[in-house]
Amino acid sequence: MRLGKAVRGVAATLAGVLALSACGGGDEAADKGPANLRMTVWSANEAHLKLFNEIADEYRKSHPDVASIKFDPLPFENYTTTLTTQIAGGNAPDLAWVFENSAPDFVASGALLPLDEKLKKAEGYQYDDISPATLKLWQDGGKLYAYPFSTSPFGVFVNTDMLKKAGQKTPAELIAAGQWNWDNALAAAGATAASSGKAGLVIRDFDYKGWDNLSTLWTGWGAQAWSEDGKSCGFAAPEMVEAMTTLHKAIFTGKALPGPGTTADFFAGDAAMTVTQISRASLLKSDGFGWDLVPLPAGPKGNYSVVGQAGVGVMKKSKNADAAADFLAFLTNPTNSAKLAQFFPPPRQSQLTAETLAKTNPTLKPEQLQKVVIDGITNGVVKPSHAGQAELSQQVRAGLDPLWKADADVKAVLEGVCTKIQPLLAK
Amino acid sequence: MSQTDTTVGGVEAPPTRDRSRPYWTSRRRDQLTGYLFIAPQLLGSLVFVILPLILVVWYSLHEWNVLAGTFEFVGTENYANLADDTNLGSVLRATGLFSVGLVVFNLGLALLLAVLLNQKLRGTIVFRTLFFSPVVVSLVAWTIVWGFLLQDNGGVNGLLDTVGVDGPNWLRGEGTAMFSVVVVQVFKNVGLNMVLFLAALQGVPAELYEAAEVDGASRLRQFWRITVPMISPTILLTSIITVVGSLQVFAQIAVLTQGGPGTSTTVLVYYLYQQAFQFHHFGYGATLSIVLFVIVLALTVLQWQMRKRWVHHES
Numbered sequence: 157m158r159l160g161k162a163v164r165g166v167a168a169t170l171a172g173v174l175a176l177s178a179c180g181g182g183d184e185a186a187d188k189g190p191a192n193l194r195m196t197v198w199s200a201n202e203a204h205l206k207l208f209n210e211i212a213d214e215y216r217k218s219h220p221d222v223a224s225i226k227f228d229p230l231p232f233e234n235y236t237t238t239l240t241t242q243i244a245g246g247n248a249p250d251l252a253w254v255f256e257n258s259a260p261d262f263v264a265s266g267a268l269l270p271l272d273e274k275l276k277k278a279e280g281y282q283y284d285d286i287s288p289a290t291l292k293l294w295q296d297g298g299k300l301y302a303y304p305f306s307t308s309p310f311g312v313f314v315n316t317d318m319l320k321k322a323g324q325k326t327p328a329e330l331i332a333a334g335q336w337n338w339d340n341a342l343a344a345a346g347a348t349a350a351s352s353g354k355a356g357l358v359i360r361d362f363d364y365k366g367w368d369n370l371s372t373l374w375t376g377w378g379a380q381a382w383s384e385d386g387k388s389c390g391f392a393a394p395e396m397v398e399a400m401t402t403l404h405k406a407i408f409t410g411k412a413l414p415g416p417g418t419t420a421d422f423f424a425g426d427a428a429m430t431v432t433q434i435s436r437a438s439l440l441k442s443d444g445f446g447w448d449l450v451p452l453p454a455g456p457k458g459n460y461s462v463v464g465q466a467g468v469g470v471m472k473k474s475k476n477a478d479a480a481a482d483f484l485a486f487l488t489n490p491t492n493s494a495k496l497a498q499f500f501p502p503p504r505q506s507q508l509t510a511e512t513l514a515k516t517n518p519t520l521k522p523e524q525l526q527k528v529v530i531d532g533i534t535n536g537v538v539k540p541s542h543a544g545q546a547e548l549s550q551q552v553r554a555g556l557d558p559l560w561k562a563d564a565d566v567k568a569v570l571e572g573v574c575t576k577i578q579p580l581l582a583k
Numbered sequence: 584m585s586q587t588d589t590t591v592g593g594v595e596a597p598p599t600r601d602r603s604r605p606y607w608t609s610r611r612r613d614q615l616t617g618y619l620f621i622a623p624q625l626l627g628s629l630v631f632v633i634l635p636l637i638l639v640v641w642y643s644l645h646e647w648n649v650l651a652g653t654f655e656f657v658g659t660e661n662y663a664n665l666a667d668d669t670n671l672g673s674v675l676r677a678t679g680l681f682s683v684g685l686v687v688f689n690l691g692l693a694l695l696l697a698v699l700l701n702q703k704l705r706g707t708i709v710f711r712t713l714f715f716s717p718v719v720v721s722l723v724a725w726t727i728v729w730g731f732l733l734q735d736n737g738g739v740n741g742l743l744d745t746v747g748v749d750g751p752n753w754l755r756g757e758g759t760a761m762f763s764v765v766v767v768q769v770f771k772n773v774g775l776n777m778v779l780f781l782a783a784l785q786g787v788p789a790e791l792y793e794a795a796e797v798d799g800a801s802r803l804r805q806f807w808r809i810t811v812p813m814i815s816p817t818i819l820l821t822s823i824i825t826v827v828g829s830l831q832v833f834a835q836i837a838v839l840t841q842g843g844p845g846t847s848t849t850v851l852v853y854y855l856y857q858q859a860f861q862f863h864h865f866g867y868g869a870t871l872s873i874v875l876f877v878i879v880l881a882l883t884v885l886q887w888q889m890r891k892r893w894v895h896h897e898s
Contacts, residue, residue, distance in 0.1 A: 244649040265650035416755045417735035547862040557844035
């Protein structure tokens with residue numbers, strides 16, 4: 157029947173179109189004509205995007221082969237998931253911001269383009285100025301796969317008004333007396349919380365889920381989530397048990413930290429202190445409370461620093477990979493790196509001076525920049541990262557959940573975490 | 584269609600169309616009209632249901648490393664991995680717990696509300712609107728608000744505190760987290776089932792109740808002997824919708840508990856999301872979605888078969 161043939165014809169055509177569209181993706185040869193670049197970023201902050209766009213406009217003036225450069229903000233909470241979904245859907249960006257916790261996956265998978273040659277050859281780039289310590293996470297087999305765009309140390313923001321009102325010594329006073337350590341910090345936080353009815357100390361973005369932020373505490377005890385080679389679990393080690401016991405007591409006995417299921421925003425005036433990265437200084441209001449920024453308190457193993465890192469890489473599958481790498485070289489050259497330093501602490505050694513950073517960080521004093529930022533970047537350890545971090549992270553989160561109860565057996569819980577993640581680490 | 588049959592040399596010749604009659608008869612036109620009417624739905628089903636289903640089966644036979652860009656055929660390896668997955672037992676248990684909890688609370692409360700709001704009393708329309716309004720609220724917005732209410736220092740415990748009760752940390756306790764997620768979902772969608780039950784209740788002939796009253800039947804007896812049998816097709820419909828919906832719960836888990844504490848609220852859809860999109864095991868994620876499909880299909884078929892036992896006056 158003609159009608160039947162017609163229906164079959166339509167179905168066949170449709171199937172063909174669908175099959176072709178399903179087979180399509182990002183593997184086509186480079187497009188002819190000017191390139192349209194897209195870079196995924198985690199920030200939708202207007203000031204960040206304004207600066208990015210200014211640099212992009214500057215680049216396009218001398219590169220007519222690039223028609224547009226779009227910065228595509230993805231939500232911070234699901235950033236990596238969204239990025240990998242875009243890649244899976246054949247909609248990979250040309251350049252991508254990559255967090256330190258997914259660096260091993262991106263670097264080792266071969267998803268990113270090697271950048272060494274391009275950056276070294278770029279005119280006036282001064283590749284050797286980049287601190288070798290900041291490159292470590294982004295290298296594999298001697299090649300660099302992402303530029304360490306932001307190396308941001310963790311510090312402690314302090315609501316000095318709240319501490320003084322509670323009759324507590326400020327961290328600055330404790331530092332001057334050589335007593336700025338976790339015991340005193342937690343005692344001051346607990347006492348302030350008790351007298352003010354607000355929170356004492358908040359480890360920002362932890363919220364009893366983002367456990368890797370606790371490395372800002374346990375590193376002071378010399379503890380690690382896993383060994384340097386990533387093969388052995390470190391949660392059951394004595395240093396970790398001691399650090400987590402201190403934390404547990406601070407939460408449930410000293411009430412120095414808000415308990416599980418309780419939120420408090422330092423920048424809204426709800427807490428006396430918060431451990432976070434210096435880039436959060438932009439959340440402070442000029443007409444708000446008196447504040448200070450100090451380094452992390454000393455642990456039993458002495459002074460230490462922890463940094464969060466993010467890199468920017470060029471996706472190997474990009475249709476405009478060469479143009480994207482060229483733009484990355486421009487975005488991170490000495491001139492633009494200095495401009496970006498106001499938000500993202502650069503890896504360039506020549507720019508890691510209090511004087512340089514003070515020009516673009518008017519809210520921070522030179523001594524704060526020296527002690528927290530420069531010393532932090534120089535001496536800091538990077539937050540935990542491992543191949544297959546997402547799965548590991550989920551297992552650790554689930555394993556640590558029983559710890560967040562008043563009657564928890566800290567050692568047993570931490571041993572349970574190791575039981576869960578050791579098979580993943582051994583892979 | 585009128586055709587003439589002929590034989591040539593003892594062999595039956597193929598039928599030829601009677602050219603004296605037009606091809607586009609009214610019957611053919613009706614057929615074409617019918618096909619055109621269902622074409623958009625057919626196309627939609629093909630593109631958004633059949634094709635994805637085929638692709639998911641195809642993906643489940645592969646190991647797909649998105650970052651590395653590799654796509655390797657592994658046969659039934661992903662299905663074999665189901666047996667070795669130590670999390671799958673707790674995931675299925677959590678899924679079953681959520682489904683049972685939702686079906687019991689949702690249908691029970693919806694029926695109770697429908698019966699109460701079916702009375703001819705002042706203000707019933709206002710209450711019907713109030714109970715139905717959460718259905719039209721954005722699911723994520725609804726869940727975020729409930730997330731704040733269920734915090735340790737949130738609104739729910741604040742209310743309990745006013746009557747001297749020290750409420751639990753709802754979303755952090757293994758025993759209370761699943762209960763909390765179920766309650767949030769029940770309050771979100773109970774209005775929809777309530778409206779369906781209300782429509783069914785209003786279709787029950789009043790004479791049946793009058794006759795029962797004359798016979799001296801109590802209100803409870805009338806409910807079990809008249810109301811329930813008469814609205815049993817609607818009970819079947821709502822139970823199928825609720826069971827299927829309960830197996831597909833995702834946003835509430837993602838926003839409220841992220842599968843925790845431990846894995847106590849990690850239901851199947853959330854687990855397959857984790858495997859595919861967070862852990863980048865797309866092939867295994869596709870396999871889990873096939874498992875979900877089979878479970879939904881089996882339960883729907885089971886419910887459909889069981890209707891013969893308890894659904895009355897089905898046309």
